Amino acid sequence: MRRLLPGWFGWPQLDAPLLVGLLLLMAFGLVVLYGASGGSMDTVYRQAVRLGAGLVAMLILSQVPPHILRIWTPWLYGLGVLLLLATWFFGTGRSTNRWLDLGVIRFQPSEIMKLAVPMMMAWYLHPRRLPPEWTSIVVSLLILAVPAILIARQPDLGTALLVAASGGFVLFLSGLQWRLILGLAGLAAAAAPALWMVMRDYQRQRVLTFLDPESDPLGSGWNIIQSKIAVGSGGLFGKGWLNGTQSRLEFIPERHTDFILAVLSEEFGLLGVLLLFCLYLFIAGRGLHLSSLARTTYGRLLAGSLVLTFFVYVLVNAGMVSGLLPVVGVPLPLISYGGTSVVTLLAGFGILMSIYSHRNFIR
């Protein structure tokens, strides 16, 4: 009987290398944030509190055995969809309906979906034969599409794509045949013009600006141009901490949130950027390694998908800051200033740690 519930009694089940990697990343983030916020200790303090809250969430989730999580998965998913529908009717926010105001806290239900969608798909595929059969694929895609469409309609295209990606990774990791993967990718490419049709004006503007930033250098192209100047002028070694002129003189937009990587690039140069990439690669590698040790299909698929989604954040953000991708509101994970995404990301790592540390007890 004791073997069934080890996580509830023993010492916190945390993977030391992964934890160290995450802590290093957060520390680096706070150092950059101090400069990016114009030397505001206040901002750093508030971010540290958020990170602390995220770590607590991670600690708690790492103690919950995966089978418990699996039992609760459909409920969480159902709740998430309901909340998304609620934002449809009762959402707050200036021009978008992303936020739900619960009196005490305001939050974005779409954040829940970042965890709930891969959980639900892993839950669904868990008892089924893998690689998935046709019916499994169709149901999986439905599980993914419903929340993704609801989020896209908020409108929050960036989050919708991330949620879709996290579901896509579950399918990919489940062993979906390559010809089907290529087929779905082709289908997605064909759907791009349709996507253009449903985009709002400001979203289209962003894409157009991305394609030719110099067309409107003082208007919407400003962000991309100034961000590139900041990155480029950082050089190999950077201008030095707190010495980034692009950042200090406020040429970089959103310099402590979405564009914080531009500040890092300016002040720490290419070496700082490479150091950051190495940290991310280490975390992703360690995470995938842990996921492959999990014994259940549910645990494996979920853990793997969470790690890959985390990394997609990095790729999209770094691509956006360097002008490779259009400007979408995707933060640099664990570095950008901001609340909910920090907690969601660390909660995801808590689940990952739980899956790894409970591997010996659940088959």
Added chain:
Amino acid sequence: MKIRGFSGRQAALPLKDHMLEGRQYGRRALTAYAILAGAVLLLAVRYFYLQVASYEEFATRSVNNQVRVVPVAPNRGVIYDRRGRPVAENLPAYRLELVPEKVGDVEETIAALGRIIELPPDALETFQAQRKRYRDFDSVPLKFNLSEVEVARFAVDRHRYDGIEVVPYLARHYPYGELLTHVLGYVGRLDADDLARVDSGNYRGTTHIGKDGIERYYEGLLHGTSGLEKIETNAQGRTLQVLGRDDPVHGDDLILSLDMQVQQAAWEALGDRPGAVVAIDPSDGSVLAMVSKPAFDPNPFVHGISREAYRAVVSAPGRPLFNRAILGGYEPGSTMKPYIALAGLELGAITVDDRVFSTGRFYLPGLNKPFRDWKKGGHGWVNIYGAIEQSVNTYFYQLALKLGIDRMHDNLARFGFGTRSGVDLLGENAGVLPSTNWKRGYLGQPWYPGETVIAGIGQGFNVATPLQMANAVATLANGGTRFEPRLLFARKPAGDAHARRVAAPKTERMPIVEPANWAIVHEGMRLVVHGDRGTARAVRPEPPLQMAGKSGTAQVAAQAVDEDMDENTATHLRHHALFIAYAPYERPSIAVATVVEHGGGGSRHAAPVARAVIDAWLEQGQ
């Protein structure tokens, strides 16, 4: 196997091969990781391209980027009176500014500055609140209007303070001080509330904004349009040179219709009694004088008044912050009689020959309490001229009953009673012109005949501001054209050689049944000053000048209104003295209303004030 229980679904699908799935997952995870690494490599190449290969280009652009765009505040328009005397001007002064990012510890710096420059106790608090409006490396004003000694003291210690500068600017100054406060208002430090009602982009370089009076009402004209300066800064953000400049468009100069000599005369004639004077040109509705007493000196408010000083102003006796001219509601009393007489004539309720016998007491059927005349024993037989000249209440009690309250209301409303005059100042009081509808709406009560009787002598529910009274008598004097009173006469946009007259105010021409009726009322008012029994014969001017007027008394305590109150009555129980007048009688060029609070009788205490104002105006040959 108890563990099976937790994964019961697997038992239903026995075809799952866990070993195979595990290996398959491992392959997929490895593939995914390879793709990720490839993507990161791609990114690394991109960053290498930007940061190493294109370093020169971006480094140059980053240096060139150190051009800051700094707002340049426009000069606020100067305000003149109608004869070109400046009444609100800009004087060169110095202010202390501080760049918080450069000084390090703001709190400590301000404390240190406090030892050489006099700072109010809440200087730090104010500074922190103001700072929110500025961007990084912007200079934030700490103290305005430095004295010469302070400038000199700071200059000596200058080297010790990095990021702090004494900056020249133009400070608003009101040369006439309290004499014009209630008209001009004043400018004060821009705060969050102000920013909410203006285009904040246009105010980025501005420190002060109109808080009250003309300064607030015409903020849009006075402020102008902010300019821009392109400044090259070094990597630390310090100014190296000015590269280019978009000049600001300075605010318009305003010319008011006020005449400072008339204003001064009104101010002095009131003496140290609380009260108000409004003088209007009946030919176009322009305001010649507007005084409310007591007032306060606006100049300390411009530079940031200390809390104690502000408290002293607020709690001073007579409420100096209260603009009696447009906000003060007074019972118009007998000054309403000429308008009621005119209504009676125009509606045919009375004729010029009708006579009324005044016994000093007037009874309503069924009521024991008499309505009194101010003269004990009454005035005997009077016609309409005598009724106005001697202010015979009994005549108007009867007339009011004949007219009824609603017909009276409709006629008096044409003179502007009960509605805001539309003057170019904010916060005007509408007053009250009662009617049966009004009483039902506001008090939820029916109208009683006794109330009609006292409404006939301007008492009861009637409330009017000095501005409304002046505008009404101007309308009466010019033969029935009601203007929206205007303080702004002309404006001179920056750079223009000549001032332009502003558009004529809205006017309303009232329907006239018989012009002779107006002449009768005018004559009655002339007799108030020039008749042998006129209540205001004491202020009769030297021939050939003739003027018309009407005295009034507003009840304060519940006691009978006597035209000549006992001088021994305690001041706060004395009635308010009122007087309306216009002159010259033949071709009126000025209409005045005066209120002297707790003055006592209108003809004795308010009429001389009106006379002084008229003299000051006519003396100058307009």
